Amino acid sequence: MDIDLKGKVAIVTGGGRGIGREISRRLAGEGVSVVIAELQQPLVDDAAAEWRGQNWGGAQLQCDIRQTADCQRVVAEAVRQFGRVDILVNNAGVAGGAQVEKLSEAVWDDNIDTNLKGVFLMSQAVIPQMKAQQSGRIISASSFAAIVPSIGSAAYSASKIGVDSFTRVLAGELGPYGITVNCYAPGMVPTQMNHYAERTDDQKKVLLDTLTLRRWGEATDIANLVCFLSSEQASYITGTRIDISGGKFATQQPWSAYRSER
Numbered sequence: 001m002d003i004d005l006k007g008k009v010a011i012v013t014g015g016g017r018g019i020g021r022e023i024s025r026r027l028a029g030e031g032v033s034v035v036i037a038e039l040q041q042p043l044v045d046d047a048a049a050e051w052r053g054q055n056w057g058g059a060q061l062q063c064d065i066r067q068t069a070d071c072q073r074v075v076a077e078a079v080r081q082f083g084r085v086d087i088l089v090n091n092a093g094v095a096g097g098a099q100v101e102k103l104s105e106a107v108w109d110d111n112i113d114t115n116l117k118g119v120f121l122m123s124q125a126v127i128p129q130m131k132a133q134q135s136g137r138i139i140s141a142s143s144f145a146a147i148v149p150s151i152g153s154a155a156y157s158a159s160k161i162g163v164d165s166f167t168r169v170l171a172g173e174l175g176p177y178g179i180t181v182n183c184y185a186p187g188m189v190p191t192q193m194n195h196y197a198e199r200t201d202d203q204k205k206v207l208l209d210t211l212t213l214r215r216w217g218e219a220t221d222i223a224n225l226v227c228f229l230s231s232e233q234a235s236y237i238t239g240t241r242i243d244i245s246g247g248k249f250a251t252q253q254p255w256s257a258y259r260s261e262r
């Protein structure tokens, strides 16, 4: 299957590092002009240097997706420089938590404002342009935490299940305009967000035991899915959440299939 994204224009929020950076690279490698919208200026500069080195098209903009004006500015700049917006990847996110009794209002707000309100604001900013084009793809990061939440993740899980519901509503509203809206739920992809490097071997094994494929996700796994969802071949997929977790809890004890006596 030939996924042809050449000449398309994408906005990737939180494209400065982690999964978002890999999604941005992958899209750029497919010939997409990628506008990275990133909170942290050093990451914006770092991405700009990579894009120059690779001679990729695109732009790198400092942006806080919690702010309406920033989201509007990013879309206006994408249209000014590249004439259209075909793909919005709502990747930016934060993951703070504590058990509810000790959860601070500030951490609650940060999760909801970034992970849910940010998806709303960026999507709202891009809708008029996509409607005018009569086409578009809005693809948002949910999380396995929206499927099975973990202890201490009330704020994060609530924000991500909100993304799922938002996705379905928006898909319904934008269906008549040829715009598809989907989200995806990664399991564990080792990044700075989930402090993978600080986990003990025992903690890692407990997590691996939940995975049907018994390996961590890679940012490229997510980037491959985003490329597919961005393509013409995915034009009949909308209003859904795709589980991209290596089959986490697909069965009750996936580890038992890996026992030597099987």
Ligand SMILES: NC(=O)c1ccc[n+]([C@@H]2O[C@H](COP(=O)([O-])OP(=O)(O)OC[C@H]3O[C@@H](n4cnc5c(N)ncnc54)[C@H](O)[C@@H]3O)[C@@H](O)[C@H]2O)c1
Residues within 6 Å of the ligand: 013, 014, 015, 016, 017, 018, 019, 020, 037, 038, 039, 040, 043, 063, 064, 065, 066, 090, 091, 092, 093, 094, 095, 114, 118, 141, 142, 143, 144, 185, 186, 187, 188, 189, 190, 191, 192, 193, 194
């Ligand atoms: N890594 C995983 O295992 C995993 C699992 C499930 C879901 N996810 C989701 O995937 C997405 C990316 O995760 P990651 O692990 O790459 O995280 P990360 O922390 O490595 O990267 C997140 C990026 O978003 C940026 N960002 C944060 N707040 C922002 C804001 N207000 N405006 C603009 N940019 C902002 C950060 O600066 C950073 O560059 C997140 O939405 C996350 O919830 C990740």
